[in-house]
Amino acid sequence: MGTSSRYSPPWGDASIIGVAGGSGSGKTSLALAIVASLNLPWVVIMSMDSFYKPLTPAQSKKAFSNDYDFDSPEAIDFDILVDRLRDIKQGKVAEIPVYSFEKHARVEETTTIYSPHVLILEGIFALHDPRVLELLDLKIFAEADSDLCLSRRLVRDIKERGRDIEGCIKQWFDFVKPNFHKYVAPQREIADVIVPRGIENKVAIAMLSDSIQKTLHRKSTLHQQELRRLGQIAEESPLSENACVIKQTNQVRGIHTLLMNPETESEEYIFYFDRMTCLLIEKAVDFLPFTPAQVSTPAPHNYPYMGLHKTLEVSAVVILRGGSAFETGLRRTIPDCRTGRILIQTNYRTGEPELHYRALPSNIAEHGLVMLLDPQMSTGGAALMAVRVLVDHGVPEDRIVFVTYLAGRVGVNRVLSAFPDVRAVVARLGDDMEDRWVETRYLGC
Amino acid sequence: MSSDMQPLAPSQSVGPEYRPATQKPTATVSTPLPHENVHTLPQTPQLIALLTMIRDKNTGRADFIFYSNRIIRLLVEEGLNHLPVVGQTITTPVGRTYSGVKFEGKICGVSIMRAGEAMEQGLRDCCRSVRIGKILIQRDEETSKPKLFYHKLPEDIADRWCLLLDPMLATGGSALMAVEVLKSRGVPEDHILFLNLIASPEGAKSFAEQFPKVRVVTAFVDVGLDSKNYIIPGLGDFGDRFYTM
Numbered sequence: 001m002g003t004s005s006r007y008s009p010p011w012g013d014a015s016i017i018g019v020a021g022g023s024g025s026g027k028t029s030l031a032l033a034i035v036a037s038l039n040l041p042w043v044v045i046m047s048m049d050s051f052y053k054p055l056t057p058a059q060s061k062k063a064f065s066n067d068y069d070f071d072s073p074e075a076i077d078f079d080i081l082v083d084r085l086r087d088i089k090q091g092k093v094a095e096i097p098v099y100s101f102e103k104h105a106r107v108e109e110t111t112t113i114y115s116p117h118v119l120i121l122e123g124i125f126a127l128h129d130p131r132v133l134e135l136l137d138l139k140i141f142a143e144a145d146s147d148l149c150l151s152r153r154l155v156r157d158i159k160e161r162g163r164d165i166e167g168c169i170k171q172w173f174d175f176v177k178p179n180f181h182k183y184v185a186p187q188r189e190i191a192d193v194i195v196p197r198g199i200e201n202k203v204a205i206a207m208l209s210d211s212i213q214k215t216l217h218r219k220s221t222l223h224q225q226e227l228r229r230l231g232q233i234a235e236e237s238p239l240s241e242n243a244c245v246i247k248q249t250n251q252v253r254g255i256h257t258l259l260m261n262p263e264t265e266s267e268e269y270i271f272y273f274d275r276m277t278c279l280l281i282e283k284a285v286d287f288l289p290f291t292p293a294q295v296s297t298p299a300p301h302n303y304p305y306m307g308l309h310k311t312l313e314v315s316a317v318v319i320l321r322g323g324s325a326f327e328t329g330l331r332r333t334i335p336d337c338r339t340g341r342i343l344i345q346t347n348y349r350t351g352e353p354e355l356h357y358r359a360l361p362s363n364i365a366e367h368g369l370v371m372l373l374d375p376q377m378s379t380g381g382a383a384l385m386a387v388r389v390l391v392d393h394g395v396p397e398d399r400i401v402f403v404t405y406l407a408g409r410v411g412v413n414r415v416l417s418a419f420p421d422v423r424a425v426v427a428r429l430g431d432d433m434e435d436r437w438v439e440t441r442y443l444g445c
Numbered sequence: 446m447s448s449d450m451q452p453l454a455p456s457q458s459v460g461p462e463y464r465p466a467t468q469k470p471t472a473t474v475s476t477p478l479p480h481e482n483v484h485t486l487p488q489t490p491q492l493i494a495l496l497t498m499i500r501d502k503n504t505g506r507a508d509f510i511f512y513s514n515r516i517i518r519l520l521v522e523e524g525l526n527h528l529p530v531v532g533q534t535i536t537t538p539v540g541r542t543y544s545g546v547k548f549e550g551k552i553c554g555v556s557i558m559r560a561g562e563a564m565e566q567g568l569r570d571c572c573r574s575v576r577i578g579k580i581l582i583q584r585d586e587e588t589s590k591p592k593l594f595y596h597k598l599p600e601d602i603a604d605r606w607c608l609l610l611d612p613m614l615a616t617g618g619s620a621l622m623a624v625e626v627l628k629s630r631g632v633p634e635d636h637i638l639f640l641n642l643i644a645s646p647e648g649a650k651s652f653a654e655q656f657p658k659v660r661v662v663t664a665f666v667d668v669g670l671d672s673k674n675y676i677i678p679g680l681g682d683f684g685d686r687f688y689t690m
Contacts, residue, residue, distance in 0.1 A: 254547065
């Protein structure tokens with residue numbers, strides 16, 4: 001399969017917006033105001049404070065006596081920042097360091113940023129490094145009166161960062177003010193927009209918000225075109241070899257008949273659906289790689305048997321909410337199966353799938369097989385996005401198996417042509433674009 | 446290993462079709478049999494791995510119960526496919542017609558005590574309110590032949606399809622006697638399905654010869670029996686491992 005059928009999610013080309021400005025100029029409030037006016041879940045603010053270099057013991061001592069220059073570009077770890085920004089730009093998972101101002105060091109935990117459509121990078125040097133500038137879609141400089149800046153900074157450092165007033169004032173005159181003129185102010189030259197008066201400037205915020213909305217809309221259109229293009233590729237080809245429809249035995253057909261018959265009682269429906277799930281899961285786990293192993297039967301015979309051992313873990317990722325209908329059957333087959341969850345919702349306005357929530361096992365990339373569970377696949381849009389989420393989290397394509405009860409040929413082909421090494425296990429091939437009745441019947445609403 | 450080891454166990458690489466043979470792990474698979482009434486489950490890597498778990502002497506009781514139940518469910522699913530169905534056309538929730546099938550005929554389970562009772566849960570997992578009869582057959586100390594001690598079966602068993610449950614088929618002495626009991630109650634031979642986890646080629650052969658219409662559904666046919674009529678390699682005493690060990 002050529003690259004022509006690859007799939008890129010809406011966050012595949014994240015917009016990154018840089019907000020620079022002097023200390024206390026209201027960059028954070030401005031970023032927050034932009035986020036609030038966008039009112040979308042896919043906008044993330046990343047502060048450059050996270051990228052302070054960890055201090056050596058000598059530097060740390062200076063920092064505690066307010067003799068360390070935090071307001072010079074030298075204090076920022078631009079290499080890591082650029083690295084993480086590139087990951088976010090490409091739609092990958094980025095681990096962002098957390099910097100503790102109390103300890104002047106990075107703490108062990110990191111914050112994960114994944115799949116923002118828009119990332120706002122805010123910091124005094126957001127527009128400083130040319131490598132960062134290359135990645136920015138919009139460059140904003142927040143302007144504020146320097147008296148206002150100083151007073152804001154004093155309040156924040158004393159209240160939130162546990163400093164004393166003398167130290168803060170010393171820092172201001174030793175470092176902050178001279179550095180502003182040397183490094184911060186020149187960034188105005190390369191900014192696209194200079195916003196005076198911060199959050200009071202409603203007109204500027206509305207303009208910025210509009211511009212970002214337009215970008216998002218353009219991306220959504222592109223993404224839908226991409227889905228349609230993949231659909232065309234899918235429509236023209238026969239069912240992919242990587243799709244495995246379970247054998248339509250009498251029992252399987254009998255269960256289909258019961259499940260599809262609207263007259264079947266709900267209790268009955270759940271019972272037969274669970275039974276079908278077990279069959280699907282048993283089929284899916286066959287894709288797990290096994291290792292030869294010799295065992296011996298109990299005493300007194302101790303006969304040897306050359307069999308197979310499971311050496312790698314099988315896990316599941318439930319695509320909410322439908323996928324949860326598979327959980328009873330899943331636990332009947334693998335009671336301790338680690339189970340991640342993803343919530344993908346289709347936007348009724350645009351018909352576009354959107355990623356709302358994601359909680360995955362931390363070592364998912366090392367699992368021998370990851371089953372993606374969704375009882376029904378119609379267009380394959382949500383499935384594409386779910387597979388992409390797993391791939392972004394380091395799961396190799398050939399270890400992903402998509403398990404579904406009902407799917408259309410075009411939907412399956414769309415996913416399997418975009419990800420040629422992924423496999424699908426399907427209980428029944430139906431029409432494309434059926435209503436999502438399978439989980440509605442199971443969950444009763 | 447004992448010196449009276451007979452035929453060699455068949456070994457082959459097992460795995461999904463798409464994977465080339467060189468990438469599939471090699472394992473011992475079920476011994477092929479010529480009898481038409483013996484149906485062996487597909488030898489998938491997953492099934493082999495489950496069997497490996499229950500054969501292993503180091504597998505504890507909880508795991509033994511869990512993994513044997515998983516195989517039993519597969520056996521029941523396969524067994525049920527031999528039951529008759531009638532066509533039924535329905536309208537799906539999206540308004541399309543689907544020409545499906547409806548399960549036809551009443552069924553019941555009959556477990557040969559005590560190991561066969563371990564298979565009841567698997568049967569109930571697939572058929573919720575299934576009736577289950579019991580048969581107790583023990584070896585007579587004097588004649589060393591199987592002897593019927595007890596049976597309790599549904600009244601209308603003659604009108605039902607019978608799923609006879611016994612996990613291990615060695616010489617087949619008790620299973621064959623159980624079939625006799627069912628026949629004497631009026632169950633036609635071709636309405637009996639014998640569900641079994643591990644069979645010996647000898648036991649399967651006796652079934653094929655004595656009751657050619659009884660269908661045997663098994664997960665695995667082992668290589669043979671030893672001088673004391675234990676299955677080689679088998680898995681030890683199923684009842685002990687499931688209930689008391």
